[in-house]
Amino acid sequence: MKLIENLKWRYATKKYDSSKKVNDEDLQKIKEAIQLSASSYGLQLFKVLIINDKTVREKLKPVSWGxxxxxxxxxxxxxxNYNKVTDDDVETYINLKAEVQDLPISSLGGAADFMKAKMKEKSAEEKISWTARQTYIALSNALNACAELKLDSTPIEGFDPEAYSEILKLKEKGLSASVVMAIGHRSEDDATQHAKKVRKPLKALFETL
Incomplete structure (x- = not known):
């Protein structure tokens, strides 16, 4: 299984070669891997911002532990992740499903009502926690795609969400920063690439009942 070998190759890159860029074709594949990620009810209640502006990234660095x-x-x-989940979000998904699968909207009414009812069972805090967890599924797909493409990547949780929200004007968009991912090519000076991968043994992670 090629994926296993590629996952053994990848690591959380600490130092990147800033002179090397990911090409558009590979970036598109990563975006498609994110698009194809599983999500609860298929709603995809998240958005991924790709920050190319160097000035913005310089502002983000000090609030990302430097x-x-x-x-x-x-x-x-x-x-x-979305800060709120509304009936409109469900309707948007139902309309898209009807269009893509060539189904009459009327046949999806029961599914729409069920999802709306389940959303109303969650508190505002529960909805934010739930949508934030969805981003990690997408992140996992992105990390795996990078490994397949032999691109280096780093998942980053060490940042100030409130500062990100202010710099990127996320509240105006109804969003919160959940997790960050850097993509590129490792620097030859990154000593971490030579360290053995540390993972718990399979017998410690799995239990058959």
Whole structure:
């Protein structure tokens, strides 16, 4: 299985070669991998911001624990979750499903009502927590896609969400920054690439009942 070998190859890159850029074709594949990620009810209640503006990335660096990946990686993705979930979000999905699968809207009324009812069972805090968790599924797909493409990547949780929200004007968009991902090519000076991968043994992770 090629994926296993590629996952053994990847690591959380600490230092990037800022002179090397990810090409548009590979970036498109990563975006498609994110698009194809599983999500609860298929609603995809998240958005991924690709930060290319160098000035913006310089502003994000000090509120990201000063991590060099923020500015040196070829691309920076900020995975954002929806702050609110409304009936309109469900209707948008139902309309898209009807269009893509060539189904009459009337046949999906029961599914729409069910989803709307389940959304109303969640508190505002529960909805934010739930949508934030969805971003991690998409992040996992992106990390795996990078490994397949032999591109380096770094998932980053070390940042100030409120500062990100202010710099990227997320509240106006109804979003919150959940997790960040740097993508690019490792620097030859990154000593971390030579370290053995540390993972718990399979017997410690799995239990058959």
């Amino acid at each position: 991590q060099s990946q923020i500015t040196d990686a070829s691309h920076l993705m900020v995975f954002c």
